[in-house]
């Protein structure tokens with residue numbers, strides 16, 4: 403194969419040995435979760451490539467910045483259509499017509515369609531999604547969303563009615579979920595989403611619990627509980643879209659940033675991008691798309707915010723320093739400034755370290771043609787994958803503290819890992835040399851469009867909580883919950899065990 407197609411040679415990566423002769427790695431991939439995470443971590447293919455084979459798949463897993471950059475930055479050889487269509491269908495229940503149309507959209511996500519492709523504008527799904535997110539997270543839109551998100555967080559804190567006496571709570575993750583989910587949903591979809599769906603929070607939690615099953619792609623009737631949970635959420639999305647359409651104000655200007663019916667202007671305008679789909683975007687397709695966006699807006703940020711809070715609160719001196727940095731990010735009138743938080747070296751380093759340690763995405767692509775990545779041959783129609791957790795645990799992340807000489811392994815949380823000093827001795831946050839190493843948001847044309855907002859969200863959740871409350875863990879010193887790998891590949895991990903804590907309102911804010 404190699405010599406026929408590639409005169410300059412090249413080879414296929416070695417297959418990871420399996421003890422099961424015919425099924426090979428099939429079970430590892432069907433079961434997913436911790437089995438898959440362990441298989442990837444154990445094969446430790448630092449800066450190389452390796453293959454997993456099973457029934458119906460032959461998958462190349464790449465590692466190291468050089469190979470990862472080559473694979474993810476050039477869209478001409480790899481595409482994501484099958485993965486996107488599977489996610490829309492399996493997770494969010496999109497109708498088959500929409501999934502098929504996503505698969506056949508070969509025009510790419512750039513303004514100029516890939517040469518030789520002829521997809522009508524309305525059916526350029528990746529492109530239209532790109533236009534939507536570019537608008538939704540443009541500076542002027544962020545200037546609208548961030549203050550709303552901040553206000554919503556303070557309001558949610560107040561709704562908890564925590565007084566100045568300590569109150570014990572069982573589950574820190576639930577607490578963060580309860581604060582962040584409504585705050586984020588209202589910051590994008592306006593108040594209507596929760597007004598017409600007062601049970602969306604528990605319904606969405608129930609749906610999220612079914613994601614590991616749904617991700618397997620088995621017929622949904624095999625687990626009626628999963629089907630019911632998803633249908634409830636899809637119905638909620640339909641109610642919201644009907645309500646927004648019914649109550650929209652007639653005089654909203656075409657470029658208005660926010661209105662009471664649709665929330666963010668980009669969401670209202672999004673529907674016009676899919677005008678010409680020959681009926682594909684009916685009620686069911688919109689419901690699946692809206693559910694996918696509610697998931698995208700919340701599902702990674704909530705566990706990531708949990709870990710930010712947990713890792714900081716569990717270290718007394720770090721908590722103290724982080725609180726001081728939050729208080730210096732306030733105006734003289736005591737107002738939190740998100741922009742200052744986002745520039746703060748320590749707060750950013752905790753953020754980057756949280757995402758390094760507690761995310762596990764599988765960046766998966768399909769090969770469009772026989773091609774080579776470096777000297778590795780990738781035949782047409784095969785999967786290529788990057789396991790971000792493997793990259794985030796590579797020996798590159800063995801860090802030595804320049805001042806104390808202490809060593810910090812890739813498996814430990816080291817809050818100062820991303821700090822350096824400039825020539826004047828000032829502490830700085832630095833990502834130098836980490837391109838292709840730090841990948842919580844992926845890389846290249848499909849890199850997460852929500853990353854800038856996600857950073858603000860995580861910093862604000864921490865800052866608002868410590869501004870309003872004193873918070874103490876009620877867990878043994880040095881104990882930490884494990885990362886729950888049951889949704890391995892979907893991004894930020896959840897804690898496997900509950901974290902008990904106590905909380906009281908601060909006598910005065912920071």
Ligand code: HEM
Pocket residue numbers: 482695698699700702703706761763764765766841842843844845847848849850851852853855856893894
């Ligand atoms: C800590 C929070 C987040 C993490 C860890 C995260 C992670 C990721 C990763 C790894 C990818 C790339 C997938 C790939 O290349 O295969 C991605 C894509 C994406 N993310 Fe995020 N994300 C986060 C927050 C958000 C937010 C707040 C949004 C807002 C809507 C969002 C929307 C999306 C979308 C739409 C894509 C698909 C982009 C495409 O296909 O071109 N994410 N995210």
